[in-house]
Amino acid sequence: MDAYRPRVIEALLKRKLRSAGAILVEGAKWCGKSTTAAQFANSHVYLANPATYRQNMTLAEVNPSALLEGETPRLIDEWQLAPELWDAVRGEVDMRGRKGQFILTGSAVPPSNDKIHHTGTGRFAWLTMRPMSLYESGDSSGEVSLESLFAAPDMISGNREMNLDELSYLICRGGWPSAVGLDREDALEEAYDYFDAVVKTDISRVDGVTRSVARTQLFMRAYARSQGSQTALTKLRADMLPNDSATLDVDTVSSYHNALKKIFVVEDMPSWNPNLRSKSAIRTSDTRYFVDPSIATSALGCGPDELKGDLETLGLIFETLCVRDLRVYSQPLNGEVYHYRDSSGLECDAVVHLRNGHYGLVEIKLGGETAIESAVKTLNKLESNIDTDKMKAPS
Numbered sequence: 001m002d003a004y005r006p007r008v009i010e011a012l013l014k015r016k017l018r019s020a021g022a023i024l025v026e027g028a029k030w031c032g033k034s035t036t037a038a039q040f041a042n043s044h045v046y047l048a049n050p051a052t053y054r055q056n057m058t059l060a061e062v063n064p065s066a067l068l069e070g071e072t073p074r075l076i077d078e079w080q081l082a083p084e085l086w087d088a089v090r091g092e093v094d095m096r097g098r099k100g101q102f103i104l105t106g107s108a109v110p111p112s113n114d115k116i117h118h119t120g121t122g123r124f125a126w127l128t129m130r131p132m133s134l135y136e137s138g139d140s141s142g143e144v145s146l147e148s149l150f151a152a153p154d155m156i157s158g159n160r161e162m163n164l165d166e167l168s169y170l171i172c173r174g175g176w177p178s179a180v181g182l183d184r185e186d187a188l189e190e191a192y193d194y195f196d197a198v199v200k201t202d203i204s205r206v207d208g209v210t211r212s213v214a215r216t217q218l219f220m221r222a223y224a225r226s227q228g229s230q231t232a233l234t235k236l237r238a239d240m241l242p243n244d245s246a247t248l249d250v251d252t253v254s255s256y257h258n259a260l261k262k263i264f265v266v267e268d269m270p271s272w273n274p275n276l277r278s279k280s281a282i283r284t285s286d287t288r289y290f291v292d293p294s295i296a297t298s299a300l301g302c303g304p305d306e307l308k309g310d311l312e313t314l315g316l317i318f319e320t321l322c323v324r325d326l327r328v329y330s331q332p333l334n335g336e337v338y339h340y341r342d343s344s345g346l347e348c349d350a351v352v353h354l355r356n357g358h359y360g361l362v363e364i365k366l367g368g369e370t371a372i373e374s375a376v377k378t379l380n381k382l383e384s385n386i387d388t389d390k391m392k393a394p395s
Contacts, residue, residue: 007036007136009129011332017100020125021093027129028264028291029107032177034077037103043070046077064088072101079104083115093123108263111207131175131292133328146329150395168304171321174294195298206262218243219256224296228319230285267291272338272351275390280342287339293320315366322364326350348382358395
């Protein structure tokens with residue numbers, strides 16, 4: 001077995017174990033939730049283990065406390081397979097009155113809440129885990145940290161020589177831990193295998209609704225072409241129609257979208273709402289993103305060679321990679337990543353907003369000096385529109 005690679009989320013997981021009785025770690029399959037959680041657990045139960053699956057499901061129904069016995073923190077992997085465990089964990093946390101008792105991991109939300117009667121407020125902490133950032137996979141030096149950008153933005157320098165071949169490969173390989181360290185061709189196959197699992201089984205298993213493999217592929221292809229945009233579901237439908245049935249309606253498209261969100265394949269970006277000096281109306285539509293850029297390239301059926309031959313598409317999916325990493329790096333800082341666009345056409349690719357009110361404005365560009373100069377102008381213009389009498393200036 002390959003050596004474990006440390007993850008950025010570990011610092012936050014340690015904090016939550018000190019402050020909450022139970023922690024729920026959610027995220028896409030294969031992103032490393034179980035492996036990372038196991039580093040902090042002293043006992044475990046893997047509900048999906050084929051050798052014990054039936055027994056686990058029976059115990060969850062008739063005697064859930066039996067699954068909670070063991071040294072703490074106790075890892076309960078893929079908890080959503082037995083939703084009744086949620087209330088059992090909550091009750092056990094109340095009875096014990098101690099922190100850091102359980103770590104639950106889940107690659108999907110439960111199909112229904114019928115067996116969950118309590119919210120978990122005051123007992124649970126929630127964490128979202130994503131595929132590996134370039135720093136976690138060893139493909140970034142980490143010379144420049146997001147924390148340092150907020151703390152001392154005038155003292156930042158770093159350089160990473162990466163050519164187009166390497167960048168295209170890293171986008172197509174993605175941040176799947178099991179792919180890191182593999183030979184190039186084998187690593188690329190892992191991304192396609194993930195895509196196949198989503199379209200053939202995962203999207204239908206999440207809520208028991210059978211969905212067409214072909215239609216799922218069409219939807220994900222349309223979504224891949226919409227990375228970094230505020231494309232409406234009606235436009236996604238229009239993109240699918242030439243290869244689908246005229247009976248395809250927006251409600252069906254929405255169903256596919258929601259199912260992919262439930263299994264953490266899609267993670268759209270909400271809009272940022274600052275105080276402005278101007279009277280421009282802020283656009284509130286979410287921006288479309290997959291949780292990992294390799295999902296987009298797999299949906300489009302393109303590898304590194306095809307990607308670098310289409311610089312427009314490469315630029316769009318490069319943005320998905322950058323957003324993934326910004327989300328990973330901002331999480332331990334208690335930060336969220338947003339998008340800004342207003343009625344005047346002024347747009348900012350990402351806004352990292354911390355819980356303490358500090359925030360940073362980010363433009364993502366794949367290009368040379370001209371592209372960088374354009375990004376600088378955009379950021380300066382947005383900064384000048386922010387009413388700093390009513391909110392802090394950007395860090």
